[in-house]
Amino acid sequence: MAEQGSVDLNLVASTVNGSGSQSANLVLTRAVFAMGIPVAPKNLFPSNIEGLPTWFYLRANSAGYRAGRRRADLLVALDRATFQADIARLEPGGVLVFEEAFGAPPVEEGRPPLHLYPVPFGRLAKESVPDPDLRKYLTNMIYVGVVAEILGIPDTALEEALTHQFRTKPKALAANREALALGRDYFRANLTKIDSLRLRPLDRTSGQLLLEGNQTAALGAIMGGCTVLAWYPITPSSSLAEHLIGLADRYRIDPESGERRIATIQAEDELAAAGMVLGAGWAGARAMTTTSGPGISLMAEFVGLGYYAEIPAVFVDIQRVGPSTGLPTRTMQGDVSFAYTLSHGDTRHPVLLPGTVLECYEFLQQAFDLAEQLQTPVFVLSDLDLGMNLWMTDPLPYPEQGFERGKVLHKAELDQMQRFERYRDVDGDGVPWRTLPGTEHPLAAYFTRGSGHDEAARYTESEETYTRVMDRLARKLETGRDRLPAPVVDGESAEVGILAYGSSHHAVVEARDILKAKGTATEYLRLRALPAAPEVADFVARHSRVYVVDQNRDGQMHQILQVELGPQLAGRLRSVRHYDGLPLFAADLVEAIQREEGTAAAASRPASVAGMAR
Amino acid sequence: MAAVTAKTNPLGLSRDDYKGLATTLCAGCGHNSITNHIVKALYDHGVDPYRLAKMSGIGCSSKATAYFVERAHAFNAVHGRMPAVTTGAAVANRELLFLGISGDGDTASIGLGQFCHLLRRNVDCTYIVENNGVYGLTKGQFSATADPGSVQRKGTVNQLETIDIAGLAVQLGASFVARSFSGDGQQLVPLLRAALSHRGTAVLDVISPCVAFNDHEGSTKSYHYVKEHELVLHGLDFIPQQTEVAVDYAEGTSTDVELHDGSHLRLRKLGREHDPQDRLSALRVIDEGRQSAEVVTGLLYVNPAAPDLCTMENLPQSPLRDLGEAELRLTPDQFAALLREWQ
Numbered sequence: 010m011a012e013q014g015s016v017d018l019n020l021v022a023s024t025v026n027g028s029g030s031q032s033a034n035l036v037l038t039r040a041v042f043a044m045g046i047p048v049a050p051k052n053l054f055p056s057n058i059e060g061l062p063t064w065f066y067l068r069a070n071s072a073g074y075r076a077g078r079r080r081a082d083l084l085v086a087l088d089r090a091t092f093q094a095d096i097a098r099l100e101p102g103g104v105l106v107f108e109e110a111f112g113a114p115p116v117e118e119g120r121p122p123l124h125l126y127p128v129p130f131g132r133l134a135k136e137s138v139p140d141p142d143l144r145k146y147l148t149n150m151i152y153v154g155v156v157a158e159i160l161g162i163p164d165t166a167l168e169e170a171l172t173h174q175f176r177t178k179p180k181a182l183a184a185n186r187e188a189l190a191l192g193r194d195y196f197r198a199n200l201t202k203i204d205s206l207r208l209r210p211l212d213r214t215s216g217q218l219l220l221e222g223n224q225t226a227a228l229g230a231i232m233g234g235c236t237v238l239a240w241y242p243i244t245p246s247s248s249l250a251e252h253l254i255g256l257a258d259r260y261r262i263d264p265e266s267g268e269r270r271i272a273t274i275q276a277e278d279e280l281a282a283a284g285m286v287l288g289a290g291w292a293g294a295r296a297m298t299t300t301s302g303p304g305i306s307l308m309a310e311f312v313g314l315g316y317y318a319e320i321p322a323v324f325v326d327i328q329r330v331g332p333s334t335g336l337p338t339r340t341m342q343g344d345v346s347f348a349y350t351l352s353h354g355d356t357r358h359p360v361l362l363p364g365t366v367l368e369c370y371e372f373l374q375q376a377f378d379l380a381e382q383l384q385t386p387v388f389v390l391s392d393l394d395l396g397m398n399l400w401m402t403d404p405l406p407y408p409e410q411g412f413e414r415g416k417v418l419h420k421a422e423l424d425q426m427q428r429f430e431r432y433r434d435v436d437g438d439g440v441p442w443r444t445l446p447g448t449e450h451p452l453a454a455y456f457t458r459g460s461g462h463d464e465a466a467r468y469t470e471s472e473e474t475y476t477r478v479m480d481r482l483a484r485k486l487e488t489g490r491d492r493l494p495a496p497v498v499d500g501e502s503a504e505v506g507i508l509a510y511g512s513s514h515h516a517v518v519e520a521r522d523i524l525k526a527k528g529t530a531t532e533y534l535r536l537r538a539l540p541a542a543p544e545v546a547d548f549v550a551r552h553s554r555v556y557v558v559d560q561n562r563d564g565q566m567h568q569i570l571q572v573e574l575g576p577q578l579a580g581r582l583r584s585v586r587h588y589d590g591l592p593l594f595a596a597d598l599v600e601a602i603q604r605e606e607g608t609a610a611a612a613s614r615p616a617s618v619a620g621m622a623r
Numbered sequence: 624m625a626a627v628t629a630k631t632n633p634l635g636l637s638r639d640d641y642k643g644l645a646t647t648l649c650a651g652c653g654h655n656s657i658t659n660h661i662v663k664a665l666y667d668h669g670v671d672p673y674r675l676a677k678m679s680g681i682g683c684s685s686k687a688t689a690y691f692v693e694r695a696h697a698f699n700a701v702h703g704r705m706p707a708v709t710t711g712a713a714v715a716n717r718e719l720l721f722l723g724i725s726g727d728g729d730t731a732s733i734g735l736g737q738f739c740h741l742l743r744r745n746v747d748c749t750y751i752v753e754n755n756g757v758y759g760l761t762k763g764q765f766s767a768t769a770d771p772g773s774v775q776r777k778g779t780v781n782q783l784e785t786i787d788i789a790g791l792a793v794q795l796g797a798s799f800v801a802r803s804f805s806g807d808g809q810q811l812v813p814l815l816r817a818a819l820s821h822r823g824t825a826v827l828d829v830i831s832p833c834v835a836f837n838d839h840e841g842s843t844k845s846y847h848y849v850k851e852h853e854l855v856l857h858g859l860d861f862i863p864q865q866t867e868v869a870v871d872y873a874e875g876t877s878t879d880v881e882l883h884d885g886s887h888l889r890l891r892k893l894g895r896e897h898d899p900q901d902r903l904s905a906l907r908v909i910d911e912g913r914q915s916a917e918v919v920t921g922l923l924y925v926n927p928a929a930p931d932l933c934t935m936e937n938l939p940q941s942p943l944r945d946l947g948e949a950e951l952r953l954t955p956d957q958f959a960a961l962l963r964e965w966q
Contacts, residue, residue, distance in 0.1 A: 218965055228961075234951045236943040237714055239707075260953050268939040270950055272714035274932075276707070277740040284700065284707025284737070291698055291708070292676075293944030294715035314701050407958050411948050445944065446696035446712070447719055449673040456689060458699040468689075 016046055016208060017070040018160075021081035022152065023088050023095045027059020029146030030087075032174060032185070034065040037153050038399065039170030040162050042219060045211040047073040049515075051398050051592055056244065056337040062091045071211055072522075075400055076515040079594045083159070083206060085152050086111065087130060099123060104204045106155055124204035126196070128155055133191055138184075147188040154192025160208045218402050222369040222395040225405060226325065227252035229373025230297060231260065234412050235323075237296035238273045239285035241304060244337050245393035246327035249299045250275075279304035283311035283324070290321040291457060293417070293445040295377045297323035302331045302344050305351060312386050313352025314459040316482070319432070319441070321380035321387075321415065324348075325373070328392040330590045339590030340393035342511055342560040346569060348388045349539055355479060359489050360388040360539040364514035366400045368537070372494065374408060381415035383489045384443060392560070394592040395512040416442040423450040431455040432478065433464040439485030486540060493538035496545060500532040505606070506552035508545070508582075510536040510566060512592065513558045519595035520602070527599075529606060536566070541573050549578045556602055562588040633669045641666045643690040648683055653805035653831030653846075654753045658690045660808045661722070661751075664815035665692060668863075676712060676719045680705040680734060683760055684726030684753035684831075703734025706741035706750075710932065713746050716942035717933040720819065721748035727768040728758050731786040735767075738788075742797040745823040747931040749815070752788050752826070753805070755833035756844040763836035770916075774841030789828040789923055790909040793902060798929035799825035800905065801922045804849050805832065810920060813861035813888065817922070820864075822883035823931045830918060849918050856908065856921030858891035883927050890922065899925050 020037075024030035031052070038050045049068040055061035066077045080100045086092050086107040096114050099105060102121035105114070109127035116122055130148050138144040157167055167189060175182035226249050230238070238257075240250040254273050261270040272289075276282035282298045289296035300308065305326050315322050330336035331343045349360050359379055361372040372389055380387040416436075423429060423444070429452040432441050441464075444453040455466040463474045500521070509517045514535055521531050534548045534555075549555050549570075557567040564584035571579040585601045587593045629637040641662045646655050665675070675695035679685035681702035688697045700708040705723050713721055730738050730752045741750065756769040763776055767786045774780055792800045799821045803811040811829065818825030830849050832838045838845045843852075864885040880888045880899060890899065898904045905924035912919035939946075953961065 218962065220965060224965075232952050232958075234946070234948065236946060236951065237711060239711060260957060261951070263939070266939070267937060269937045270939065270943065270946055272933075272936050272938060272943065274710065274714070274744075274936075277736055280704070281707040281710075281737055281740065284704045285711035285714075287700075288698070288708035288711025288713075289715040289943075290711070292712040292715035292719070293942070294711075295944075296711060296715070310701055311704070404962055407955050408952070444696075445716075446676045447674060447716055447942070448696075451694055453673070454694050454696045456697045456699065459701055460699070 014209070015071045016211070017072070018068070018082050018206060018208065019078040019080065020067045020069075020083045020085070020156065021095070021098055022065040022067075022085040023091055024063055024065070024149055025059070025088050026055055026057050026061045026063040028149060030063060030065065030149045032146070033149035033153050034067070036150070036167070036170045036174050036185070036189070037156060038067055038219070039173050040157065040166040041067065041069045041208065042214050042401075043166040043169040044162065044208060045214050046071065046208060047213050047401055048219070049075045049077055049401070051077045051394070053591065054338050062088050069208060071213060073213060073401070074515065074519040074595070076519050076595050077592050079591070079596065083156070085156060087149065087152060096123075104159065104206055106152065106159070126155065126159065126200055128192070128195060133195060137191055138188070143184065147184060150185045150188035151192035154189040154194070155196050157189070158193045158196040159202060159204070160206055162208060214401065216404065218404060219399045220366050220402055221248070221397060221399055222363070222366045222391050223249035223327065223397060224252045225366045225370035225402075226373045226389070226391065226396070227256055228405065229370040231256045232408050233374035233377040234295045235297050235377065236271050236294045237286065237289035238271065239276050239282040239289070239296070239298050241276050241279045241282050241300065243279070243301045243304050245329055245397045246299045246301045246304070246325065248397060249325060249327060279307040280311065283308035286322045286324070287311055287315050287320050290315070290380070291446070295323075295381070297325060297377070299325040299327065301327050301329045303334065305344060305348060309352045312358070313354060313356055315386040316352065316356045316358065317459055318457050319384040319443070321384055323373075323376045323380050323387055323389065325389045325391065327396040328390060336590045338393070340512070340560070340592055341588060341590060342390070342392055342513070342565070344390060345561070345565040348390060349569065357483075357486055357540070358386050358388050359383065359486070359493060360390055361494060362390055362510040362537050362539070363395065364511050364535055364537065366395065366402045367405060369395065370405050375494065378413040379489065379492060382413055382492065383440060383485060384415060385485070390511065392512050416440060418442050418444050418448075418453070420448055420450045420453075423448070423452045426452060429453065430464045431466040432462065434481050438488045439481050440488055490540055490542065493542065496537060496542050496548070497535040498532065498544065498548060499535075500530070502551060503530040503532045504553050505529060505531045506548060506555035507531050507533045507558065507602075508536060508548070508555050508570070509533070509558035511560070513560055516593040516595045516598050517558060520598040523595060523599045524602060527603070529602070539569065541570060545570065546574055546578060549574055549581050553581060554583055555581050556583050556585045556605070558585045558587070558593070558598065560587050560593055562586060632666050634671060636666070636672070638662065638666045640672065640694070641692050643693045646690045648686065649835050651834040652683070653755060653833070654684055654687050655690075656805040656808070657751065657753055657811070657829055657831055658687050660811045661815060662691050663808065664812045664819065667812065668816050668819050670720060670819065674718065674720050676721050678705050678709045678712070678721055678723040678748070680725050680729040682726040682729045682758070684724055685729060687724050687753065703729050703732070704737060705729070706734065706737035706746070709748050710741065710744060710746050713748060714933060714936065714938060715944050717747070717938060717940065718942055723748050723750045725750065725752050727752060727754045727756060727766040727788070731767040731788055735786070739791075739795055742792055742795045742824050742826070744932045745798050745929055747822055747824070747933060749818040749825045749827065752828050753831040754788065754828055754844070755831050755837050756842070757833050757837040759833050759836055770843040773843045774839070776836055776839055787909060787913065789826065790906065790913075792826045792828075793905045793909065793924045797826050797924070798823035798926045800828075800924045801826070802828045802830070802918070802920045804830045804853060804918070804920055806846065806849070807920070810855065810859055813859040814922065816861040817882060817886075817888040820882040820884045820886045821925070821927065823929050843916070852917050854895070854912055854917040854919045855893055856895055856897050856919060857893050859922065860889040860891070862887040862889055880922070880925055881927060888922065897921070899923060
């Protein structure tokens with residue numbers, strides 16, 4: 010049983026893509042949020058404009074867990090095509106709100122009966138909204154009214170959510186308000202509450218924001234001084250570019266001249282986008298691209314050039330499910346291995362791994378500093394779950410530091426020098442000095458190339474020189490290791506360690522609580538960058554078993570760490586893999602770890618995620 | 624004996640100041656002639672070496688950026704990708720003068736897509752294609768600009784249609800398109816200078832015979848063939864901005880094109896009617912040349928008024944790369960207001 014006053018409710022709404030379900034889902038999310046209850050909304054949407062099934066998961070829980078849950082306590086079924094399959098998503102004895110015309114589902118032997126609320130959504134909409142185009146968009150808002158009545162969401166919260174959602178569209182606001190009332194009134198007049206689900210106001214959302222990772226990353230890019238964005242549209246990264254362009258339109262236009270302090274170029278493909286970023290980075294601008302798996306496949310060639318010619322550039326990869334086109338609208342951490350050593354030959358790139366929307370903001374800023382400090386392409390690996398879903402977060406802090414622009418020689422410094430060699434390691438940290446084209450000094454110019462070169466950037470095929478340059482590049486990355494975001498370690502010493510990264514963090518936080526309640530204490534290291542910091546080896550060394558959580562089939566981070574930590578520690582690493590395209594759920598993680606620990610309990614759902622206020 | 628005083632241009636630089644490393648291309652390669660013409664054009668034009676950015680892709684042609692103006696930065700990119708790199712650099716610093724050198728494989732095969740989009744964006748640069756119809760570094764395969772019926776050194780006949788770079792560029796709406804011949808400095812130097820004065824992408828498709836792999840009988844890109852089949856559209860004189868435009872030709876025998884920076888390109892008529900500010904006329908002379916197996920050279924098309932990418936993007940005149948926190952970040956007040964809005 011959940012403790013008194015605690016809430017853990019998982020709602021799933023099954024609708025048809027393109028039917029305005031997004032607005033309805035957001036209004037419901039904001040209404041629960043306005044009640045002071047932490048929310049974790051997730052969209053599972055198809056690669057489609059309209060007509061295919063789409064699911065919305067809304068988890069409301071007082072503990073503030075931000076991961077989703079697989080099974081629904083309350084299902085809103087508005088898509089006939091998936092009706093039967095959707096019912097299987099319900100917890101036993103769960104609540105089913107469905108289009109009356111679908112007919113009541115048969116009672117399943119041996120399972121507690123569902124609580125059924127048939128609602129004639131289609132008929133209600135038809136009767137009250139004469140315009141068929143508009144009707145399509147309002148049907149979903151009717152479900153919000155019904156759900157609000159079932160869960161006891163107060164009008165004040167609904168009104169707050171409605172006005173937020175339609176703040177710039179007064180006409181739509183009125184129509185949606187009516188549609189919502191329609192659902193609520195229908196329930197009051199025709200149905201009786203027969204279930205025990207109920208949401209009661211809490212005070213756990215004040216000062217919090219609901220933001221998407223792509224939105225915060227875009228603000229990070231703006232605050233990080235990005236002046237060139239080159240991109241090619243691809244789900245799930247396009248919204249980052251679009252948010253960035255939106256911010257640029259507001260904050261990067263000179264009020265007097267009207268000039269725009271950023272170039273945002275929609276390239277002809279990802280390959281060209283990468284080339285533009287390198288060109289701009291070479292010329293001294295803070296340049297980035299944002300893409301997803303198929304895009305980085307195309308960018309591989311240029312990333313190798315950036316590595317070898319030592320050009321600052323920021324590559325953001327909002328990962329989706331591969332290989333190939335894969336599941337374009339589902340989430341995965343499938344590009345870790347590929348991005349880390351992207352391109353042919355020996356290459357290795359700093360990879361930042363944000364785990365929260367706050368880190369999407371912070372790491373984007375840091376990526377520009379690192380790229381210029383290390384003069385190399387820097388990757389930021391987010392994913393669809395983090396990038397495209399709303400997450401509750403603390404407010405984003407205003408940056409405290411200025412830009413770190415790395416080792417650049419200007420005319421004044423060159424005037425003091427006898428000699429300048431672009432690739433000479435004068436400081437012993439593997440990072441040479443560079444000049445920018447346009448520098449008015451006879452020593453400044455050098456020849457940038459992806460072919461073999463010596464310290465003075467001259468073409469060479471000399472084996473000694475080639476080896477020397479490659480060794481320095483490896484040393485340069487070692488210099489970078491200390492500047493990368495350090496791992497975050499949580500928990501007291503325990504036999505079992507968990508190591509995770511990126512969006513898996515949220516399921517891990519919850520899973521650790523569950524495991525602890527079941528008697529398995531864990532210590533947790535959240536990796537925030539590659540190459541791995543020295544703390545990782547220390548962490549692994551003090552545990553007999555460390556579960557490395559990957560959202561991919563092959564346990565990519567597990568493999569990377571096995572190699573990086575070496576044979577002595579590799580044996581302590583155990584791989585936990587999740588790769589069905591859905592976000593990681595805590596219960597699955599618990600089950601996997603318990604199975605490995607040999608303590609797996611009965612398959613029944615653990616009490617502490619059981620769910621709902623009763 | 625009188626003291627030798629080196630001649631200098633208005634910047635006080637000698638022609639040697641525009642030289643680069645010694646070429647590593649074959650003796651007699653058309654590309655080396657083009658390099659010499661580039662040196663002359665840059666010297667005559669008084670281009671500031673520090674403002675020049677030399678861009679290239681991969682191939683024999685792309686090596687050429689090492690052989691002139693050693694004091695300018697250069698970026699030898701990957702195969703066929705010079706347009707993207709140039710686009711990024713051009714928006715980062717619009718004070719630079721971009722001179723790109725590509726080849727027919729680099730432009731018409733592996734880089735065809737990027738080439739097309741460079742033109743669409745009208746990125747401010749000079750884009751020279753050193754066109755020899757053949758892959759040199761990989762030892763003589765046909766490129767996409769080889770003409771149908773053209774014979775490879777070992778006797779293979781090309782059956783595929785040619786991609787006419789100049790025709791394609793005009794078709795795509797490029798703002799400056801010319802064709803020339805590596806052996807014709809009289810024509811190429813004024814065209815190069817006009818290209819440097821043009822704002823936007825200036826494409827110069829320069830036939831440049833490959834002495835190693837494509838200079839034999841049966842080739843349509845050999846010295847002999849081009850000499851025999853060149854159809855010169857007009858005589859050309861470049862008249863710099865500061866020079867008064869003196870009328871020294873009989874009326875009707877020449878026309879002037881005024882370029883973006885106020886300089887002029889004078890076109891002396893040679894019999895063939897062609898108005899280079901008329902796209903249809905350009906497409907017609909290109910197509911007629913193709914029908915009659917002639918190499919039509921001269922200024923094919925120019926639109927001096929077309930806006931370039933930086934203009935369309937409304938970028939500041941000073942380089943984006945020089946902007947700092949004050950210009951790029953939201954102020955604390957703006958930031959706080961945005962977060963309230965996001966609340």
